[in-house]
Amino acid sequence: MSISQDTQVALIGVPLDLGAENLGVDTGPKAFRHQKIVEKLNQVGLNINDLGNISCQERQDIDTGNPSLRYLKEIVRVNEALADITRKTIQANRKIVVMGGDHSVNLGAMSGASVATQGNIGLIYLDAHGDMNTSQTTPTGNIHGMHLAALLGYGNPELVHIHTDQIKLSKKHLLHIGGSDFDQAELDFIKQENLQTFTLLDLLSQNLSPLLSMIDKLATSVSNIWISLDLDVIDRIYAPGAGMPNAKGLTYREIATIAEYIGKHCNVIGIDVVEYNPLQDEQNKTAELGIELIAKFLGKNYSWYTNYLVANKVFRTV
Numbered sequence: 163m164s165i166s167q168d169t170q171v172a173l174i175g176v177p178l179d180l181g182a183e184n185l186g187v188d189t190g191p192k193a194f195r196h197q198k199i200v201e202k203l204n205q206v207g208l209n210i211n212d213l214g215n216i217s218c219q220e221r222q223d224i225d226t227g228n229p230s231l232r233y234l235k236e237i238v239r240v241n242e243a244l245a246d247i248t249r250k251t252i253q254a255n256r257k258i259v260v261m262g263g264d265h266s267v268n269l270g271a272m273s274g275a276s277v278a279t280q281g282n283i284g285l286i287y288l289d290a291h292g293d294m295n296t297s298q299t300t301p302t303g304n305i306h307g308m309h310l311a312a313l314l315g316y317g318n319p320e321l322v323h324i325h326t327d328q329i330k331l332s333k334k335h336l337l338h339i340g341g342s343d344f345d346q347a348e349l350d351f352i353k354q355e356n357l358q359t360f361t362l363l364d365l366l367s368q369n370l371s372p373l374l375s376m377i378d379k380l381a382t383s384v385s386n387i388w389i390s391l392d393l394d395v396i397d398r399i400y401a402p403g404a405g406m407p408n409a410k411g412l413t414y415r416e417i418a419t420i421a422e423y424i425g426k427h428c429n430v431i432g433i434d435v436v437e438y439n440p441l442q443d444e445q446n447k448t449a450e451l452g453i454e455l456i457a458k459f460l461g462k463n464y465s466w467y468t469n470y471l472v473a474n475k476v477f478r479t480v
């Protein structure tokens with residue numbers, strides 16, 4: 163038996179684009195691997211076990227189904243598979259990183275994590291959008307705008323009941339960060355449910371201090387934290403390869419600082435990084451930033467120096 167200080171982390175790709183209309187996000191996992199996600203995360207002290215991808219059907223091969231819940235059947239099937247893998251990984255005392263795919267993969271990942279931790283879990287959700295519509299309020303029928311409501315117990319029963327019938331996330335244990343484009347129905351839902359949000363306006367008017375207190379409070383009310391990072395929360399200058407590039411997103415300085423703080427103050431057991439669209443990326447910089455933020459959320463330091471070592475094949479010997 164070998165003794166290792168490294169954190170054991172499973173890595174899984176979910177090349178699903180049926181929850182969105184941004185063609186290209188299905189190639190996210192392949193592009194992350196091309197950018198050497200496994201080697202780079204290993205280099206900073208994470209022991210990565212790449213489990214490969216969950217296979218997803220192509221939209222031209224299946225029916226759209228209900229226009230208010232587009233591609234529901236396949237999205238449910240993929241998320242059931244992801245929930246199962248996520249639950250087993252966490253039950254085996256490993257962490258898990260999920261590469262999307264569109265944001266609807268958060269539903270299966272969080273559902274599996276919630277069951278594995280018996281609901282003792284908080285969700286830190288970084289996104290310019292709310293993703294809190296239901297089939298009644300959705301303007302598009304795209305499920306990547308509904309799964310967060312489903313985790314809280316609202317909306318289509320098949321989405322709410324992924325993996326088990328129980329509600330996966332207590333509303334007290336959600337912290338939504340970076341919102342700037344909520345739909346009216348989402349604003350009403352946030353108010354009605356008294357959900358915790360820290361919007362772009364909060365950030366610009368109050369700086370980071372109130373957010374750090376909110377993170378600390380969440381980290382003391384639950385034992386485990388899941389991170390869901392929609393790359394569109396970051397400004398398009400730094401993350402051009404987001405499904406919906408954002409002209410008023412967080413700066414590198416802001417997102418890197420938030421990720422470092424969370425990594426040092428929370429027990430992060432899993433992360434999904436979603437809506438990465440390599441077709442819109444510039445010199446892979448969005449993928450590179452995604453890899454850096456995963457390392458930071460998991461409490462590791464990640465710098466240009468690490469990249470230098472990898473680029474020059476200076477791997478650590480055990």
Ligand SMILES: [Mn+2]
Nearest residue numbers: 265289293392
């Ligand atoms: Mn999203």
